[in-house]
Amino acid sequence: MLTQRPSFRFLAIGAGVCLLLLTFFVFGTDTSRGLSSKYIIKPYPRQQYCAPPVNSSAGWEFVVERDGNNHGLSEEQCRIAFPKLYLEIDKSSSLRTDKRVSYTELNSRTVDDGMMRGIIDRGELYIVEYAPMPVTATRARATLSSLHRALTAFPDRHLLPSIEFIFTSEDFAEDTTGPSPIWAYSKRDSDTSVWLMPDFGYWAWPEVHIGPYHEVRRRIAAIDDGETAADGAHVLGLQFKEKKKQLVWRGSLATNPPVRTKLLKSVQGRSWASVRVIDWDDENDIRFNLLPIEDHCRYMFLAHTEGRSFSGRGKYLLNCRSVVISHPLQWREAHHAALVASGPDANYVEVDGDWSNLPQKIDYLIDHPDTAERIANNAVRTFRDRYLTPAAESCYWRQLIRQYSAACDFEPVLFSTDRDGKTRPRGVPYDTWLLTH
Structure with missing residues (x-):
């Protein structure tokens, strides 16, 4: 008796149905735009990001003269050099423990x-969409340039995870779309959808006449530590106790009137105050009152105030061998985990929010120059020589990519398919985009 064989036709139909179901579950669609295959769902269970064991760099130490401008440190070296650098990334990651970011x-x-x-994708940067804004156009280009540098300097960039992300070049992100993630330069503790990224000033800030970050750092170090002249002679730096025993601040009141007006009120009639308001719409006022950022370092005390959100000058001031004095900060930046306001490791001074105890603090520091110098030296050791180095910035970018990827349940794809079956790239390579914007 013969046994009936299963029909190959039914087997083929079944295989086709399985393939279609698999495609539906693996590849996402966006029918509203007539495009498909824009992302790939990552497998479950969730694969948490785990730092690799620190072994290949055993015995390695960060030396700022050798490593400070190295944008290509390994992941292990980054963690050895900057143990406090990733606190804000860790916070954002922890908020996504139970619900990953979907496409x-x-x-x-x-x-x-x-x-x-x-x-x-594989360590290469592509621009999918850009909404230019004249006021922040240079910020967007600076941010992309810094991110691109952090990628290209890394020998193993092809091993970095693929991600799709959105960032804003505004002072802060409008947290109005629920949990949808966005990268921004600063955040408050309540901004749970914001992932912190390094600000544009790590590249340059032309609007306030601040050039490339590495060049600003060189000029600051020349004031504090001296430099070698063209003829080979060494020019001595400005000793801390030789600096002007004044508190310096230059800026606009408009960006944060409550905080900045109170600063002005607290220093009225004080001989130790060099505080001036700048009208950025008045060229004559700028010419008279603007102080080059490196020349702030010639003063013993530097006032730091937040603006609409963070103040971009903060990282420049912390590069100086001077005492930074600040009100309590509401807006977080990537390097803030390294700030210490009290004790032997203090690297800045915090005053009351209304600046009412500023005169008392200044009088104490003037009367105790050794304490003031210790704080200034701690700032240099912590920030100029470590957490605000170009190397730290690039380390931060790559860690942001890794941990943001671990918080997403999808991987993007570079090509999408139209309804007519034609494929087209979803993004423009950064190199090409830069030449047209």
């Missing part, structure tokens, strides 16, 4: 003025 969630955020949507 639908990311796609729910509109790319408004000053925002950019990008993809990193």
Whole structure:
């Protein structure tokens, strides 16, 4: 008796159905735009990001003269050199322990003025969408340039995970779209959807006449530590106790009137105050009152105030061998985990929010110059020589990529398919984009 064989036709139909179901579950679609295959769902269970064991760099130590400008430190070297650097990234990651970022969630955020949507694939940067805003156009280019540098300087960039992200070049991110993630220069503790990224000043800040970051650091170090002249002679730096025993501040009141007006009120009639308001719309006022950022370092005390959100001058001031004095900060930046306000390791001084105890603090520091110098030296050791080095910035960018990827349940794809079956790239290579914007 013959046994009936299963029909190959039914087997083929079944295989086709399975393939279609597999495609549906693996590849995402966006029918609203007529495009498909824009992302790939990552497998479950969730794969948490774990730092590799520190072994290949055993015995290695960070030396700022050798490593400070090295944008290509290994992941192990980054963790050895900057143990406090990733605190804000860790906070954002912890908020995504139970619910990862989906493509639908990311796609729910509109790319408004000053925002950019990008993809990193195998260590290469692509621009998907950009909404230019004249006021922040240089910020966007500076930020992308810094991110691109952090990628290209890393020998193993092809091993970095693929991600799709949105960032804003505004002072802060409008947290109005629920949990949809966005990268921004600063955040408050309540801004749970914001992932902190390094600010544009690590590249340059032309609007306030601040050049490339590495060059600013060189000029600051020349004031504090001296430099070698063209003829080979060494020019001595400015000793801390030789600096002007004054508190210096230059800026606009408009960006934060409550805080900055109170600063002005607290220093009225004080001989130790060199505080001036700048009208950025008045060229004559700028010419008279503007103080080059490195020349702030010629003063013993530097006032730091937040603006609409963070103040970009903060990292420059912390590069100086001077005492930074600040009100309590509401807006977080990437390097803030390294700030210490009290004790033997203090690297800045915190005053009351209304600056009412500023005169008392200044009088104490003037009367105790050794204490003031210790704080200034701690700032140099902590920030200029470590957490605010170009090397630290690039380490931060790559760790942001790794941990943001671990918080996402999808990987982007670079090519999408139209309804007519034609494929097209979703993003423009950064190198090409830069030449047209």
